[in-house]
Amino acid sequence: MLNTQVDQSDSTFDVLPMSMSIEKVLTEDQSLADVRTALDKGSGSILLDASQWLDLCDVDCQNELIKLGNRLGKVVQRGKTESPIWRVESKPDKAMPSFSEQSNDAPFHTDASYYPAPMKYLIFLSITPASQGGENLILSHRRLLDSLREKENGREIISILSQSEFPFSMSPSFHVDSSKELPLEVAPVLSDDSIRFQIKAIRNGFHRKPELMSTKKVYAIEQLESHLAGFMKNRGEKLKAGQMLIVNNWRALHARKAFGNEKRLLFRASVEAELE
Structure with missing residues (x-):
């Protein structure tokens, strides 16, 4: 087996x-x-x-x-x-580089x-x-939920992220057809067996759909962002x-630590x- x-x-x-x-x-x-x-x-x-x-x-x-x-x-x-x-x-000369086109830390996220x-x-x-740095980090959905449940306010955060609708908006750097509106999806961050999260996409979404923003939603994503930053300090590969x-x-977040050269x-x- x-x-x-x-x-x-x-x-x-x-x-x-x-x-x-x-x-x-x-x-x-x-x-x-x-x-x-x-x-x-x-x-x-x-x-x-x-x-x-x-x-x-x-x-x-x-x-x-x-x-x-x-x-x-x-x-x-x-x-x-x-x-x-x-x-x-x-791609240091690109006007609006994505996470993968920068050499600094790429925080935990899911794609698209x-x-x-x-x-x-x-x-x-x-x-x-990379000759220096550039370690990959992977955080499973299961481990994220387990770690959140250990926090004093973790179950509250999970509840908000699971039961609330968040707007996710594409970055202009990924937009292929400028004649069409930027893609935007409204969905929870967490479910029982999946995760959808990219902090920049949610902030862009709140900017485009302010009616979907609330104090408790902002609190929950900021708490999640801070929680994930702690995992960035761990060892990657x-x-x-x-x-x-x-x-x-759908089931894991990925991230990358900063690297010191541009040949990776x-x-x-x-x-x-x-x-x-």
């Missing part, structure tokens, strides 16, 4: 290392099923070895990544890129919270690690070249859930 437990200790890297080869996940149904079990019923994130792909040219490597994503669901285009594979790298159905899986393949991190975007590069695929 697959072990879906993760040693947490002082780490915020709730990720299950899996020893199976990436080729098995691409070709064997049982290996794919084991991956799904870990992502959908276990920690919500896994680590695989895809170092053999580093010998391929960028195009072939990205094509293999697309094949893997399409085994899990459907790889989708993200933002203004020509390819469905996003090059995650620092401003859509009715955000992508289910995020696949990150490390190509060039820097992905080695060729390591692949797959995250269930990951390839990333966004994967929609399969139709039931």
Whole structure:
């Protein structure tokens, strides 16, 4: 039976290392099923070895990544890129960089919270690690809820985040068609088995939909933001070249610590859930 437990200790890297080869996940149904079990019923994130792909040219490597994503669901285009594979790298000269395009801390969040159905899986393949810093952090939905319940006001926060509607608005830096209104979704932050959270998206949403803002909602998201900042102080893991991190975007938050150079590069695929 697959072990879906993760040693947490002082780490915020709730990720299950899996020893199976990436080729098995691409070709064997049982290996794919084991991956799904870990992502959908276990920690919500896994680590695989895809170092053999580093010998391929960028195009072939990205094509293999697309094949893997399409085994899990459907790889989708993200933002203004020509390819469905996003090059995650620092872009210091960009006017409105996203979290992934900056070298400072990227706080805990889920992606595409401003859509009715955000992508289910995020696949990150490390190509060039940062020479200093850049550790990844993953916080599972289960561990977040457990830690909030231990706080004096934690159950109140959970109640507000679960029972209230929050507006999530896309950042203009991701907007492809300026002739159309920025996407905005209204939804709770927490449910029994999922999370939707990006502090900037909620603040943008409150700006666009002030009628949805209240003192208790602002209190709850600020408390959550502060709580998550504590997990940022824990130990993360820097992905080695060729390591692949797959995250269930519905069941885990991801973050990244600051890094000291601008050569860090990951390839990333966004994967929609399969139709039931």
